Amino acid sequence: MSLVTNILVTDDEPATLETLSAALEEMGYRVTTAVKGQEALALIRRQPFNIVIADIKLPDISGLKILEIARELNPETAVIMITGHASIETAVEAINEGAYAYILKPVAMSELETIINNALREQRLLIENRELVERLRQSNKRLEEVNMALEQVSQAKSDFMAKMSHELRTPLNSIIGFSEVILSKASPVDQATHDEFLNYIHVSAKHLLHLINSILDLSKIESGKMSLEPSEFDLAVLLEDVKITVLPMLATKKQTLQIEMGEGVSSIFADEAKMRQIFLNLISNAHKFTLTEGKIRVICQLETPHVLHCSVIDNGIGISPQDQQRIFEEFGQVKTSPNTRRQGVGLGLSIAKRLVELHGGKIWVLSELGHGSTFTFSIPLATKGGA
Ligand code: ADP
Numbered sequence: 452m453s454l455v456t457n458i459l460v461t462d463d464e465p466a467t468l469e470t471l472s473a474a475l476e477e478m479g480y481r482v483t484t485a486v487k488g489q490e491a492l493a494l495i496r497r498q499p500f501n502i503v504i505a506d507i508k509l510p511d512i513s514g515l516k517i518l519e520i521a522r523e524l525n526p527e528t529a530v531i532m533i534t535g536h537a538s539i540e541t542a543v544e545a546i547n548e549g550a551y552a553y554i555l556k557p558v559a560m561s562e563l564e565t566i567i568n569n570a571l572r573e574q575r576l577l578i579e580n581r582e583l584v585e586r587l588r589q590s591n592k593r594l595e596e597v598n599m600a601l602e603q604v605s606q607a608k609s610d611f612m613a614k615m616s617h618e619l620r621t622p623l624n625s626i627i628g629f630s631e632v633i634l635s636k637a638s639p640v641d642q643a644t645h646d647e648f649l650n651y652i653h654v655s656a657k658h659l660l661h662l663i664n665s666i667l668d669l670s671k672i673e674s675g676k677m678s679l680e681p682s683e684f685d686l687a688v689l690l691e692d693v694k695i696t697v698l699p700m701l702a703t704k705k706q707t708l709q710i711e712m713g714e715g716v717s718s719i720f721a722d723e724a725k726m727r728q729i730f731l732n733l734i735s736n737a738h739k740f741t742l743t744e745g746k747i748r749v750i751c752q753l754e755t756p757h758v759l760h761c762s763v764i765d766n767g768i769g770i771s772p773q774d775q776q777r778i779f780e781e782f783g784q785v786k787t788s789p790n791t792r793r794q795g796v797g798l799g800l801s802i803a804k805r806l807v808e809l810h811g812g813k814i815w816v817l818s819e820l821g822h823g824s825t826f827t828f829s830i831p832l833a834t835k836g837g838a
Pocket of ligand 1: 768779796799824
C-alpha cells in the first residue's frame with residue numbers, strides 16, 4: 452500500500468457522505484466516495500484502500516457484501532461499518548466476519564478518528580511484522596546455506612580422515628606382516644628372504660614417514676599457520692640446486708632434466724623454501740610417471756613483468772581428462788595406474804597447489820594419456836617493498 456492513506460466512504464445519504472468526506476480530508480486522508488454499493492465494489496476492485504467505511508444498509512447491496520469483497524481482495528483493509536441502532540445486530544455479525552469496528556449514527560468524528568488511527572497503527576504493525584518475518588526467513592535461509600557449507604567441510608574432513616587412515620594402514624600392515632615373518636621362530640627364513648623382507652619394511656617405513664610429513668605440511672597450511680617468508684633470490688640458482696637434489700632419483704630411470712629460463716627471469720621475491728618444494732613435488736611426479744629414459748623439462752618465463760609462469764613438462768604416461776579434475780585433491784591418485792600408485796601418497800599436488808595459492812597464484816595441468824603432462828603454475832611477483 453502507498454504511503455498516502457486511501458479511504459473509501461460509502462453511504463446512500465449524500466449529506467452524510469459529504470460531511471464525512473470533508474472531515475476526513477481535513478484530517479489529511481485521501482478520500483473516495485460512493486453512494487451505491489455496486490459503485491463501492493467497483494472502486495475496491497480497481498485499487499486497494501487502507502480503510503473502507505461502509506453504511507451497513509445500502510439500497511442495492513448489504514454493507515456485509517462490501518466487507519466480504521474488500522477483505523477478500525486485500526485482507527489488510529480495515530472495514531468500519533456505519534450502523535443505526537436498528538441494525539446493530541448486523542454490525543455485530545460484521546465484526547464476526549472480520550470488520551474492524553462499527554460506529555453508530557450519527558457518526559461522531561472524534562470517535563471515527565480514534566478508530567481510524569488504531570486501524571492504521573495495526574496495519575503498520577502488520578506490515579512491520581511481515582517485513583520482520585521476511586527478514587527472519589532470509590536469515591534462516593542464509594543459516595541453512597552456512598550449515599550446508601559446514602556439513603560439506605565436515606564431510607570433506609571425514610573423507611580425508613578415512614583416506615588418511617587407509618593410507619597409514621597399508622604400509623603399517625606391511626611392516627607388521629614382514630617383521631612377524633622375520634621374527635617367527637617356527638618357520639625361520641633364509642638370509643636372502645630375510646634381507647628382502649627387511650628391505651620391504653625399510654621402504655614401507657620411509658613411505659610412512661613421507662606420508663606423515665606430507666600430512667603435517669598439509670595441516671599446517673590448512674590451519675593457516677604456514678605463512679609466506681619471502682626473500683629475494685635467483686630462480687636459476689634455486690633450480691640448479693633442485694636439479695642437484697633430484698639427479699640421483701632421475702638417474703635410477705636414466706631420465707634427463709633440462710632447465711630453461713626465459714628472458715628477464717633472474718632474481719625474484721618469493722618464498723624460496725616453498726618454491727623449492729613446489730618444484731620438487733612436480734619434478735618427482737614427472738619422474739614417477741615417466742618411463743625410463745624419459746625427458747623432463749622445467750621452463751620459467753615472465754608472462755608479464757609481474758607474473759611468473761613455470762612449467763614442469765614430461766613425456767610420461769599422461770593423465771586422462773576426468774582424472775585431471777581430481778589429482779589436485781588430497782589423495783586424488785589415478786586408480787588406473789596401480790603400479791605407479793604405490794610410489795606416492797597422493798598429497799604432493801594438493802600441497803603444491805596450496806603453496807602456489809599461498810603465493811597468490813594458481814596451478815593447472817595440460818595432459819594427454821600416453822603423451823605426457825605439463826604442470827604449470829603462475830605466481831604474481833611481489834616486490835621487496837611489498838607492492
Ligand atoms: P602422488 O604422491 O601419488 O604423486 P600427487 O598428489 O603428487 O600424489 O599426484 C596425484 C596423482 O596425479 C598421482 O598419483 C598420479 O596419478 C597423477 N600425476 C601427478 N603428476 C603426474 C604426471 N606428471 N604424470 C602423470 N600423472 C601424474
